Amino acid sequence: MSGECYSHFNGGIEYELRCDRCGTLFRCGDDSYFSWRVLCAAAEAEGWRVGPDLEGEHDCDECAGSRRAGSDRRQFAAA
Numbered sequence: 001m002s003g004e005c006y007s008h009f010n011g012g013i014e015y016e017l018r019c020d021r022c023g024t025l026f027r028c029g030d031d032s033y034f035s036w037r038v039l040c041a042a043a044e045a046e047g048w049r050v051g052p053d054l055e056g057e058h059d060c061d062e063c064a065g066s067r068r069a070g071s072d073r074r075q076f077a078a079a
Contacts, residue, residue: 003036049064
């Protein structure tokens with residue numbers, strides 16, 4: 001699980017997204033961290049692979065790229 005939810009004393013909620021493989025924290029320059037869906041969309045726009053749930057699989061752009069490259073190599077070798 002790499003999604004976290006934090007409640008604040010004023011009733012606000014913030015979400016945090018980390019890569020399951022390397023632990024990199026997704027950082028955004030706006031207020032996307034107040035909505036899980038918006039945070040996921042922002043991460044996907046930056047190349048992350050993001051599951052829809054907090055408990056889903058989440059990979060940073062670098063790890064997602066290495067997974068895609070690895071699966072492409074396996075398909076090529078099998079052909």
